[in-house]
Structure formats: C-alpha cells, structure tokens
Amino acid sequence: VIRRLCIFGVGLIGGSLARALRKAGAVEEIVGCSRRVEHLEEAQRLGVIDRFDTDPASAVAGADMVVVAVPLGAVRAVLEALRPGLAEEAVITDVGSAKGSVVADVRAVFGTMPPNFVPGHPIAGTEQSGVAASFPELFEHRRVILTPVAETAAEALGRVRDMWARTGAEVVEMSVALHDEVLAATSHLPHLLAFGLVDSLARLQEHQEVFRFAAGGFRDFTRIASSDPVMWRDICLANRDAVLEMLDRFTADLAEMRAAIEAGDGQALLECFQRAKRARDEHVVRREE
Amino acid sequence: VIRRLCIFGVGLIGGSLARALRKAGAVEEIVGCSRRVEHLEEAQRLGVIDRFDTDPASAVAGADMVVVAVPLGAVRAVLEALRPGLAEEAVITDVGSAKGSVVADVRAVFGTMPPNFVPGHPIAGTEQSGVAASFPELFEHRRVILTPVAETAAEALGRVRDMWARTGAEVVEMSVALHDEVLAATSHLPHLLAFGLVDSLARLQEHQEVFRFAAGGFRDFTRIASSDPVMWRDICLANRDAVLEMLDRFTADLAEMRAAIEAGDGQALLECFQRAKRARDEHVVRREE
Numbered sequence: 001v002i003r004r005l006c007i008f009g010v011g012l013i014g015g016s017l018a019r020a021l022r023k024a025g026a027v028e029e030i031v032g033c034s035r036r037v038e039h040l041e042e043a044q045r046l047g048v049i050d051r052f053d054t055d056p057a058s059a060v061a062g063a064d065m066v067v068v069a070v071p072l073g074a075v076r077a078v079l080e081a082l083r084p085g086l087a088e089e090a091v092i093t094d095v096g097s098a099k100g101s102v103v104a105d106v107r108a109v110f111g112t113m114p115p116n117f118v119p120g121h122p123i124a125g126t127e128q129s130g131v132a133a134s135f136p137e138l139f140e141h142r143r144v145i146l147t148p149v150a151e152t153a154a155e156a157l158g159r160v161r162d163m164w165a166r167t168g169a170e171v172v173e174m175s176v177a178l179h180d181e182v183l184a185a186t187s188h189l190p191h192l193l194a195f196g197l198v199d200s201l202a203r204l205q206e207h208q209e210v211f212r213f214a215a216g217g218f219r220d221f222t223r224i225a226s227s228d229p230v231m232w233r234d235i236c237l238a239n240r241d242a243v244l245e246m247l248d249r250f251t252a253d254l255a256e257m258r259a260a261i262e263a264g265d266g267q268a269l270l271e272c273f274q275r276a277k278r279a280r281d282e283h284v285v286r287r288e289e
Numbered sequence: 290v291i292r293r294l295c296i297f298g299v300g301l302i303g304g305s306l307a308r309a310l311r312k313a314g315a316v317e318e319i320v321g322c323s324r325r326v327e328h329l330e331e332a333q334r335l336g337v338i339d340r341f342d343t344d345p346a347s348a349v350a351g352a353d354m355v356v357v358a359v360p361l362g363a364v365r366a367v368l369e370a371l372r373p374g375l376a377e378e379a380v381i382t383d384v385g386s387a388k389g390s391v392v393a394d395v396r397a398v399f400g401t402m403p404p405n406f407v408p409g410h411p412i413a414g415t416e417q418s419g420v421a422a423s424f425p426e427l428f429e430h431r432r433v434i435l436t437p438v439a440e441t442a443a444e445a446l447g448r449v450r451d452m453w454a455r456t457g458a459e460v461v462e463m464s465v466a467l468h469d470e471v472l473a474a475t476s477h478l479p480h481l482l483a484f485g486l487v488d489s490l491a492r493l494q495e496h497q498e499v500f501r502f503a504a505g506g507f508r509d510f511t512r513i514a515s516s517d518p519v520m521w522r523d524i525c526l527a528n529r530d531a532v533l534e535m536l537d538r539f540t541a542d543l544a545e546m547r548a549a550i551e552a553g554d555g556q557a558l559l560e561c562f563q564r565a566k567r568a569r570d571e572h573v574v575r576r577e578e
Contacts, residue, residue, distance in 0.1 A: 073555070123502060123504045124504065125504070125506075126505075127506075142504070143502060145502070174498075178495070178498065181495065182495065182498055182499050182502050183502070185490050185493065185499045186490070186499055186500070186502060186503040186504070186507045187503075187504065187506060187507065189486070190486065190506065190507055190510045190511075191506070192543075192546060193482055193486065193510075193543075194510060194565075195546075195561060195562045195565040195566075196539065196542055196543050196546055196561070196565070197478070197479065197482065197539060197565075198565035198566075198568050198569050199542065199561050199562075199564050199565040199568070200538055200539045200542045201474050201475070201568070202564055202565065202568035203542075204474065204538075206467070206470065206471065207568075207572075208572075209463075209467065209471055210471050210474045210475055211475070211568070211572035211573060212572075213412060213432060213434070213471050213472070213475055214475040214476075214572075214573055215412045215413065215414070215431070215475070215476065216414075216415075217414075217416075217476060217479065217480070217512070217513045217516075218475045218476065218479055218573070219573055220509040220510070220512050220513070221479045221482075221483060221509070221510055221512070221513060222479075222569055222573060223506070223509045223510070224506045224509070224510060225562075225565045225566060225569045226566055226569050226570055227506075227566070228566075229559055229562035229563045229565075229566055230559065232558075232562050233555050233558045233559045233562060234555075236550050236558055237550065237553055237555055237558070240550055240551070240553070243550060244547065244550060244551060247543075247547055247550075248547075249489055249493075250485065250486060250489045251540070251543065251547075253485055253488065253489045253492075254481075254482075254485050254536075254540065257481060257484075257485055258533065258536055258537075258540075261525050261526065261529055261532060261533060261536075262529070262533060264526055264529070266362070266522050266523075266526055269521075269522045269525055269526070270518055270519065270522045272484060272485070272488050273484045273488075273514075273518035273521050273522060274518045275488050275491055276483075276484040276485070276486075276487035276488040276491065276514045276518075277484075277487075277514060277515055277516070277518055279487050279488070279490070279491035279496075279500070280487050280511055280514045280515050281515055283496075283497075283500035283501075283503075284500060284503055284507070284508055284511060
C-alpha cells in the first residue's frame with residue numbers, strides 16, 4: 001500500500017490513477033500538485049485528491065510515491081521544482097507518451113539517473129482531458145509500459161509495477177527506444193495525420209459543405225483530432241526523431257499510392273488496400289473488438 | 290410505391306436499400322442481379338430479394354426502378370449489359386461514391402444522358418460489406434446526395450428522391466463536381482490515409498510489437514482500413530482528379546507540420562492542432578455525437 005501518493009497534474013490520467021488506486025484500497029493519502037489552483041480545487045471537490053499543495057517541494061514531502069502526470073513540455077520544470085523536497089527513498093515515475101525525452105529531463109535535473117526513477121507510460125486515454133473526465137476504470141485491461149534504464153533499482157521498478165497492477169492494467173517492460181518507435185507509429189503519427197487532415201479541410205473554401213457531409217467514417221478517423229493540443233504539441237516535439245522517421249516512411253508510402261492513382265494502377269492500389277485490411281483485421285480487430 | 294425494383298449488386302448498400310423499402314411498404318417486388326449467384330442465393334435466403342436473375346437484360350425487364358449498387362469499376366459493364374432490357378419509362382439510379390465517373394459511364398454506354406438516369410450517393414455504410422451485413426435502418430437520418438445533370442427529368446428525380454425518403458434518409462442535391470470534391474475530402478482521402486498508414490506499419494520489422502501496443506485511438510483511426518479493398522480501389526480511380534488534388538493539399542500541409550517539428554516550432558504545431566480541434570469540435574462533434 002502507498003502511504004502518501006503525490007500526483008503532479010491531476011488531469012485525465014493523474015485523476016484516473018488516483019481514483020483507481022483509491023477504489024482498490026491501494027493508497028492511504030493522495031496529495032495533488034499543479035500550477036492551476038482551480039484544477040486542484042476541482043479535484044479535491046470531486047474527491048479525487050485528499051488535499052493539495054501548489055508548492056512542488058512541500059507537496060512531495062513525506063510522499064513514498066510520486067507520479068508526474070503533466071504534459072511532456074512541463075516535466076523538466078516540475079522535476080526541478082520538486083527535487084528539493086523529494087525524500088531519497090521515495091519512488092518517482094511519470095506517465096509521458098515519449099520516454100527518451102523524460103529520461104533526458106531526469107538526467108538534466110538530477111545530474112544522473114536516480115535509481116528510484118521509473119519511466120512509465122499507461123497506454124490509455126480518451127480524446128477528453130481534465131480531472132472531470134477521469135474515472136477509475138480507465139486503465140482496466142490496458143497496457144502500461146515501463147522503460148527501466150540500467151540505473152533503475154529493481155525495488156523501485158517493482159513498486160511502480162505493483163501500483164499499476166492495482167489499477168487493473170497489464171504491466172509490460174520494453175526499452176526506451178522501442179517504446180518511442182512503437183508509440184510514434186501507433187499513436188503520434190496517427191494524431192499528427194488526424195490533426196493535419198482536419199486542419200487541411202478547415203482551410204478549404206467550401207469547408208462548411210465539407211464538414212456537413214462528413215459521415216461516420218470521418219468522425220471515427222478524426223476523433224483523435226479532438227485531443228488536447230498542448231499535450232500533443234509536446235509529444236511531437238519530445239519524440240521528434242521517432243515521429244519524423246515514421247512520418248517520412250509514411251510520406252514515401254503515400255507518394256507510391258499517389259503515383260498508382262495517377263497512373264491508374266488499380267492492381268498496386270488493390271494490393272496495398274488488401275494488405276492493410278488483412279493486417280488490421282488480424283492484429284487490431286481480433287484482439288480488441 | 291415501386292412495383293418492381295431491380296437491384297444490381299445486393300451487398301451492404303443494395304441489400305439495406307431493399308430491406309428498408311420492404312420494411313416501409315414502399316415496394317411490391319424486388320429482383321436481384323449479380324455476377325455471383327451465391328450472393329443472390331444468400332440474399333434470397335435472407336428474404337432481402339424476392340427472386341433473382343443472373344442475366345442483366347432480363348433482370349430489368351418490367352422494372353419501374355433500377356438501382357445499380359455495384360463497385361464503381363463495374364458500373365459501365367453493368368449498364369451495357371442491362372441496357373437491352375431497360376424499359377424507356379424505367380427510372381435508373383446508382384449509389385456510387387464518385388459521380389463524375391458514373392455520369393461519364395452513362396454517357397459512354399447510352400451515347401447521351403438519359404432523362405431517367407439520376408446519379409445518386411447515400412452517405413452511409415460501415416466497414417462491413419456483403420448482404421449479410423445489410424440492415425433496414427442503415428439510411429435513417431443519413432444524407433443521400435443526388436446530382437442531377439441538365440438532361441435529368443424532374444419526374445425521375447422526384448421518384449428517386451421519394452424512394453430514398455422512404456428509407457428515412459435526408460435527400461439533398463448538389464452538382465457532380467461539388468459532390469466529388471466534398472467526398473474526396475471527407476471520405477476518399479481519409480480512407481487512403483488509413484489504408485496507407487496500416488500498410489506502412491505492417492511493413493515495419495517490428496510490426497508485431499507495433500500492432501500489439503495500438504490503443505483505442507488507433508483502432509478508431511484505422512477502422513475504415515477494414516473496408517472493402519475492391520470498392521476503394523475503384524473509388525480512388527473513379528474520382529482520381531479530386532482525390533489527387535485533395536491529397537496534394539494535405540501532403541503540402543503535412544510537409545509544413547514536418548518542418549515545424551524538425552525546427553522545434555511548438556507555436557506553429559499548437560496553432561494547427563488548435564484549429565483542427567476547434568473545427569472538429571464545432572462541425573463534427575456538435576452535429577453527430
């Protein structure tokens with residue numbers, strides 16, 4: 001059991017983690033910290049946190065588990081601010097969608113990789129954000145990826161693993177580099193394409209007509225374009241190298257499809273569409289739908 | 290009331306139209322025609338059609354309404370085959386996702402645009418296909434776009450309009466050119482991107498890992514990549530000009546986003562993401578969710 005959990009950023013992820021641990025009886029006290037006092041007041045009013053402290057260093061005092069759940073662009077500043085109050089035995093983890101940048105931030109702030117820091121990423125979320133959208137079942141049957149590095153202590157890793165297991169998630173481990181590649185492919189690039197497509201269409205002269213005749217397929221395809229813009233700006237910048245690599249591969253493949261359309265090469269298009277349908281039906285539909 | 294409805298291609302759309310009209314009591318007899326006799330047998334077994342005829346010219350004999358619901362690449366051959374049996378007073382329409390190509394096919398086959406041909410397109414469907422997936426409510430509260438041309442007779446237009454109205458759809462009219470642009474933007478390009486992305490990822494060495502960690506956002510984003518490859522090959526080729534124009538706009542916008550990521554220009558990314566979120570929340574979410 002966690003005696004005192006301190007969460008930085010009590011939004012969809014931080015709030016849902018708090019609710020899940022509380023529901024599981026896995027935590028005694030939850031302290032929230034954020035720059036936005038109105039968010040903390042809301043979280044307290046909703047019973048998500050027991051109390052809050054807007055000063056990071058005093059917020060972490062006495063905490064045995066610290067979770068940094070702020071947008072990636074704010075991670076370094078939060079670490080700097082909480083560092084003076086962090087107990088040596090406290091375990092600290094994060095929930096960022098890119099792990100290379102978090103590890104770099106930690107090294108920059110602490111001068112080294114503290115054994116008690118466990119980089120983590122729950123693969124869960126909706127296009128909603130904010131504590132009001134949080135709910136205790138968010139992580140049930142979802143995967144949480146932990147990316148320990150050479151310096152990470154086995155005991156700290158075990159405690160973070162246990163914490164996530166209590167939320168109903170399946171905890172897996174992989175390297176920082178593989179995590180960042182996999183997420184660039186399945187999450188970061190799709191978000192970029194969805195944001196980009198909607199923005200492209202919104203710029204069309206006839207955009208009113210265009211959106212008016214959008215059907216269900218468009219609604220599903222663009223759902224992720226309703227996600228939090230700040231969070232996604234941070235992710236694209238934090239995971240820049242992997243995102244650019246995946247984007248370049250995709251752009252090259254798209255250029256091939258363009259050439260096939262222009263040349264009227266139905267066979268090439270058909271083969272591409274068939275491979276895609278087969279892959280999705282096999283890997284995505286069977287597993288989750 | 291339609292006395293004898295002849296449907297070419299009794300799949301998701303043709304089958305659902307048959308079921309909807311039957312349910313509404315808007316049709317007396319439904320004849321199915323297809324190259325695939327096993328599809329017709331299935332449709333008859335399911336009660337979707339009353340009888341079938343694999344010969345197009347005899348299938349349309351005595352029909353007062355003919356609906357061509359085959360993939361766009363098969364439209365011209367179907368029109369050629371049914372033409373000898375088509376009564377002069379019969380109204381004929383189609384359901385193709387591109388209208389310029391259908392109008393060109395009709396002109397090529399008939400040598401002119403028959404006044405009784407009404408180009409049409411129901412904006413409805415799922416990623417499923419085949420008559421087994423058809424259901425009578427598919428068109429309820431959906432839009433059906435009719436794109437009459439100068440030669441189209443008002444009476445024929447009215448009869449096709451009435452037919453769709455009986456399925457619960459909202460019928461609207463627009464020009465062939467606007468239809469093809471709007472659909473390229475909201476449907477054809479998104480399908481191309483979804484097929485392309487899944488195919489890109491399937492080609493990655495670590496594609497097993499990649500698909501294993503795909504979350505709900507990816508599932509929604511790629512749902513349309515489970516659509517029928519033949520149908521979408523035909524659509525991309527049939528609406529080539531509009532699809533290429535929209536693809537080129539998108540590719541240019543995507544290149545701007547790439548440049549912003551590479552330069553670490555968070556402001557440009559944020560503005561793009563915010564515009565996209567605002568447009569989607571305003572035009573797509575409010576209307577349909």
